[in-house]
Amino acid sequence: MATETTSCTGSTLLQPISEMVDLPLDQVNFVVCQLFALLTACWFRLYLHPSKTSPFIRHVVATLLGFYLALFCFGWYALHFLVQSGLTYGIMIFTGVEHMHRYCFVVALGYLTLCQITRVYVFDYGMYSADFTGPMMVITQKITSLAFEIHDGLTKKMEHLKPSQKYLAVRKMPSLLEYLSYNCNFLGILAGPTCSYNDYIAFIEGTGYQHKHLESNGKENGKCKQSxxxxxxxxxxxxxxxxxxxxxxxxxxxxxxxxxxxxxxxxxxxxxxxxxxxxxxxxxxxxxxxxxxxxxxxxxxxxxxxxxxxxxxxxxxxxxxxxxLRILDIEFATSFKMFIDNWNIQTALWLKRVCYERCPYHPTAATFLLSAMWHGVYPGYYLTFISGIFMTLAARAVRHNVRQHFLGSSTHKHIYDVITWVSTQIAICYTVVPFVVLAVGPSLRFYWSWYFCLHLACVLLVLALPVKSRSSREKTQEQQSPAHIHPADQSVHSSTDSNCNQKEKST
Structure with a gap:
């Protein structure tokens, strides 16, 4: 039975249910805890509404419930969440803001990697079930994002920040309670998603609705109530x-x-x-x-x-x-970029904010390598993301050099869409096989059975088709943009308010 093949470090209270449905106990714990969090979230919104309760109480309740769910699912391994948060908070407090973001990035990612190495190579290689490093991956995103946001808010002038960075910049150091609440609240402790610190604080304090009652043109939407x-x-x-x-x-x-x-x-x-x-x-x-x-x-x-x-x-x-995620946009993606843009959106935003925007050399390659490190230490992750570098560069080259030739008529555009949909689905499946099988041997056997054909095709396309550098593309787009808005700061969600949720096309 599946329940006998995977150990569980959390509560065994639901063991009978695990045996009944023939699923690993840790997966059953995860689903039940998420359903409990769903019911608790309704109670939290209705009975601990900001109009009835202080932010302090909301922070305390959200944090304690988060730790309870973590202990139920992962047992004493949940202490790693506190250790990781405590170490990085100490760095934020006792280190100058000039270099604090770099230290937090190295410590948070290093601690996550150490835990992943221990889990994979000491305890349970190849475990597909829920494990304690999953929540740590989300906490790592939050820790590093906040560190960069505090650095931007306290060390840089507004005119030196991009529009998205202005929205995300944090102007004061969070308290320990606010920090733990942001990292470990019950809403996202088990599966995320990552969110910006400013958005989370606005939710806790009840100010998140106010500025979103306005349309993007600054006029009030008459159809929308102010409640x-x-x-x-x-x-x-x-x-x-x-x-x-x-x-x-x-x-x-x-x-x-x-x-x-x-x-x-x-x-x-x-x-x-x-x-x-x-x-x-x-x-x-x-x-x-x-x-x-x-x-x-x-x-x-x-x-x-x-x-x-x-x-x-x-x-x-x-x-x-x-x-x-956006399921339909994923399944009907007509480009590698479109698939990535709609898959694990918040992680892609994190990669863009802490790596792609700030890396001066080869940002695409650096972003994919960071993603591989963040996912874990299985060799299959690195094979997938290194392959993803070539796929992304090749897809960009094709789009910049070929797409315009199919825009003359709707028929040609439909033909182009069909071809690119098929190509995208094949490329995605081909690329993520190592991500699924994890090990080097089976991954290389698979690629060899395909004669590494897509890898070779990508290399040839990148060498044969010219593509402008990122700085050249950004300069051209800025000149064409009506308000000289940075091209990386187009909203992912087409929201009325924020430049926060944005994504570079190449991420």
């Missing part, structure tokens, strides 16, 4: 999406395992097109697991009143401020 918008509709829709994704995953993920396209002699002897089709279906059956986890996490935050992002044109509220 707090209700997240009920969006929460129900997201829970329905979760149920559907879970059903699809439990039904199909065991039918099309990725390993068969590498190890099974029957499949490896099949025609190339059949192998491509099977690979696509196997990856398609894996994605609903992530859709379920991230959509449920988003629903939990929305149920607590966090995630409001202005109004649609029809006056309905938007609750996508911290959403982590």
């Amino acid at each position: 707090d918008p209700s997240p009920k509709r969006d929460v129900i829709l997201k829970l329905g999406t979760c149920a559907l994704c879970l059903m699809v995953y439990l039904t199909f993920h065991r039918i099309c395992p990725v390993d068969r396209v590498i190890e099974d002699p029957y499949f490896t002897s099949q025609p190339f097109l059949m192998r491509v089709l099977y690979l696509y279906l196997s990856m398609l059956s894996l994605r609903p697991k992530y859709y379920f986890v991230w959509t449920l996490a988003d629903a939990i935050n929305n149920a607590a009143g966090f995630g409001f992002n202005g109004y649609n044109k029809d006056g309905s509220p938007k609750w996508d401020l911290i959403s982590n």
Whole structure:
């Protein structure tokens, strides 16, 4: 049984349920705790509303509930969350703000990597279940993001900051309670998503709705009431999406395992097109697991009143401020960039803010390598993200040199979209195989069975097709932009208020 193959460091209270549904106990604990967090979030929004309760009480309750869920799921391993947060808070307090962000980045990422090495190579290599380093990955994002935001807010003048950095800049050092609440609150302790510190504090203090009652042109939307918008509709829709994704995953993920396209002699002897089709279906059956986890996490935050992002044109509220994915845009992506832009959105924003925007040399390569380090120490992660560098550069070269030739008519544009959709899906499946199988041997066997064809094609495209440097592209776009808004500061969510949730096209 699955419950016998994976150890659980948390509570064993739900062991009977684990045996009943034939799922690992730590996965059962995770889902039950997230459902508990969902119910608690509704209570938090209704009975601990900012109009009824002080920010201090909301911080305390959010933090204590977060630690309780962490202890239930991970046992004493949850202490790592406190140690990591405590070390970096000490650095923030006792180190000058001039270099504090660099020290926090190194310590937070280093501590995460140490825990990942210990878990993988000492305790449980190849464990696919929930583990304590998963929450630490999100906490690492929050720690490093906040460190850079404090550095920007306390050491730089406003005119030297990009629009997104102005919005994110933190002008005062957070208290220890605020810091722990931001890192370890019950809304995101188990599965995130990452959010900016300013957005979280605005949620706790109840000021998050106010400036979003205005349209982007500064005029008040007459269709929108000035009372707090209700997240009920969006929460129900997201829970329905979760149920559907879970059903699809439990039904199909065991039918099309990725390993068969590498190890099974029957499949490896099949025609190339059949192998491509099977690979696509196997990856398609894996994605609903992530859709379920991230959509449920988003629903939990929305149920607590966090995630409001202005109004649609029809006056309905938007609750996508911290959403982590857009399923339809992922499945129908027509470019490598479009897929990445809509997959794990908050992580991509973190990578953009702490690495891509600030790295002076080869930012694309540096961003992918940082992503590999953050994900963990399995060799498959590095194979995937190194391959992703070539895929991204090649996709950018094709887009800049080929796309304009298909924009003359709608028919040509549709043909281009079909071709790029097929190419994107094949490239994504090809690239992420090592991410799934983790080990070097099976990954290289898979790539060798494809004769490394996409790697070679990407290298040839990058060498053959010229692409402007990032500085040249930014200069051109700034000259064409109506208000000279930096091109990296176009809103990901098309929000009415913020330059916070933005994403560079190349990230």
